[in-house]
Amino acid sequence: MDFLSVDSIHHTYFSPKTATNALANISLNVNEGEFISFIGPSGCGKTTLLSIIAGLIKPTEGKVLLNGRPVSSEKNQMGYMLQQDYLFPWKTIEENILLGLRIMDSLTEEKKTEAYELLEELGLKGVGASYPRELSGGMRQRVALIRTLITEPKILLLDEPFSALDYQTKLKLEDLIFTTLKSLNKTAVLVTHDIGEAIAMSDRIILFASNPGRVHRVFEVPPELKGLKPFTVRNHEAYPPFFQNIWKELENLESGNP
Numbered sequence: 001m002d003f004l005s006v007d008s009i010h011h012t013y014f015s016p017k018t019a020t021n022a023l024a025n026i027s028l029n030v031n032e033g034e035f036i037s038f039i040g041p042s043g044c045g046k047t048t049l050l051s052i053i054a055g056l057i058k059p060t061e062g063k064v065l066l067n068g069r070p071v072s073s074e075k076n077q078m079g080y081m082l083q084q085d086y087l088f089p090w091k092t093i094e095e096n097i098l099l100g101l102r103i104m105d106s107l108t109e110e111k112k113t114e115a116y117e118l119l120e121e122l123g124l125k126g127v128g129a130s131y132p133r134e135l136s137g138g139m140r141q142r143v144a145l146i147r148t149l150i151t152e153p154k155i156l157l158l159d160e161p162f163s164a165l166d167y168q169t170k171l172k173l174e175d176l177i178f179t180t181l182k183s184l185n186k187t188a189v190l191v192t193h194d195i196g197e198a199i200a201m202s203d204r205i206i207l208f209a210s211n212p213g214r215v216h217r218v219f220e221v222p223p224e225l226k227g228l229k230p231f232t233v234r235n236h237e238a239y240p241p242f243f244q245n246i247w248k249e250l251e252n253l254e255s256g257n258p
């Protein structure tokens, strides 16, 4: 049985005057521990599909199954990480990380210890009592990742989590997040506009076309690049030709060529 199964999804946004056909006939399967990325032109439905996978939007047609059962936004199956960290400025880093567990009434001493272990692993030792304003953007995104991981989601949904960061911080964070997710064997879906980032982090890349949003092509990342750290991938000889392949396909799409 597939771990995550997206089955014949169609989605239309209706407003009093218009109907936007955002997604048409999307089907894909994701294995446990796999990392996949969604890329494609602006407006091709990447975020809509991520929200449907999260169980936040009910699709007009089709279904999303996790281990054969419909996904639910309430059962804490999915962890979301977004472009902005959305940390509460009036709460300390520790309080921000543990808030979700507190709300779910599942905060334990073990979880608190785990939070501090994760802070240390991600290079944030000693910031538990600090406030978000005292941390850099890259540090806050690491806190956001810990806040997501601490609730033990089955799948991580990453919606352009690095796009607000400077280039150097983004490269460092890619490495750190990749290593952390792989060590936990987490399944992840990343939405990005950065082809390099998609190649560096994924096992598989789904290229979407727009109007309506649909799967245009699926690229399997070359085996020699898989499992390498993102920074190493970007410097590997197999990287440029693979990048070119995807780039050309994306350009064709945007210029309207088949």
Ligand SMILES: Nc1ncnc2c1ncn2[C@@H]1O[C@H](COP(=O)(O)OP(=O)(O)OP(=O)(O)O)[C@@H](O)[C@H]1O
Binding pocket: 013, 014, 020, 021, 022, 040, 041, 042, 043, 044, 045, 046, 047, 048, 049, 213
């Ligand atoms: N809440 C909404 N109501 C109506 N239309 C929407 C809504 N959200 C998205 N859309 C439309 O659905 C289509 C897909 O949007 P979506 O944000 O999913 O695309 P995207 O690929 O994530 O875009 P981008 O790369 O620019 O972030 C677009 O035409 C968009 O205008």
